[in-house]
Amino acid sequence: MIYGTGEVLIISPGTWHVNENASQQDSMTYITCHFDIGDLELKAEIISKIANVVFSSDSFFAKETCKIAKKFIQISADKGMTLEEQRLEIQMTFLEFLLLIVKNKDKFSESTAKYTDREAQLARSLATLIADDLKSDHPSLSSFEDNCQILNISTGYGHRVFKKVYGITPLHYLEEKKYSKAKILLGSPEYSIEQVSQMIGAQSLSSFSKQFKKWSGSTPSKYQQNILHKRSVTTIKGSGYFE
Structure with missing residues (x-):
């Protein structure tokens, strides 16, 4: 794909890609933003409507996306904000971007659907089977083949x-679902790490600890200590927890 000044390309997850300058003399500057979306339906909507399509600089989507990109730059360059404030501002700006897509999905005429209604229905059914199994306190974690x-x-x-x-x-x-569930459970003072391990279907406490560290960069015990410390509050009667 060839794209130029002011043009936008959203690359679908898992798509191998590399950027190269088409000119041997002119310099090239571009902005790259890596992001993930937990909502599968929204993820599918984006992939169907706008992924792997070059949007020309005069298109509605390119113009609005460039505004968002410029806001990212402004926030990152603002020395008056703390790092935490910058992160929150960027997250809120990114949510504006998602809202833009949802509100204006009918305007993305440059793209055509990349999957059929039957394929979308099958994918939703598979996602539901996976998610429903993991909701149990003792998930069986049926194989994908099953x-x-x-x-x-x-x-x-x-x-x-x-x-x-x-x-x-x-x-x-x-x-992703196991990691999300583990974080929620570790944030509750009523569950031990071993119980959390069992509730996400881990084969052993050791394997859970290794996997959680891969997910978060922190051990389950360290994560639990940090989150419970943040939730600890002091009252007249002593200490407690809040959600």
């Missing part, structure tokens, strides 16, 4: 459809 059998499709086809619609593999989605 879930595909429930829907009477092959494992290979199910994998391709899921990746096509959501831009991530089923395993990646499962890991």
Whole structure:
């Protein structure tokens, strides 16, 4: 794909890519923003409507996206804000970007849907099976092959459809859900780390500790200490916890 000044390209997750300057003499400057979205339906909407399409500089989407990018730069360069304030401002600006997409999805005429209604339905069904299993206090974590059998499709086809619609593999989605659940449980003082390990379906406490450190860069015990310390409050009667 060739794109130039003021043009915008949203690259679908998992798409191998590299940027090269088409000119041998002129310099090239561009802005790259890496982001992820936990909401699968919104992720699918973005992939379907605008991913892997070059939007010309005079298009509605390119103009609005450039405004967001400039706000990112302004926030990052503002020495009057703390790092925490900058992060929050960038997050709020990014939410504005997502809201822009949702409100104006009918204006993205440059793109065509990249998957069929049947593929979208199958992907949603697979995501639901994965998420529902993990909601249990003792998840069985059925294999992806088992879930595909429930829907009477092959494992290979199910994998391709899921990746096509959501831009991530089923395993990646499962890991995201497990990590989110683990963080919530570790933030509750009533659960031990071993209980949390069992409630996300980890094979052992050791494997859970290793996996959580890969996810967060911190051990479960350290994460739990930090989050509970933040939630600790002092009252007249003593200390307590709040959500």
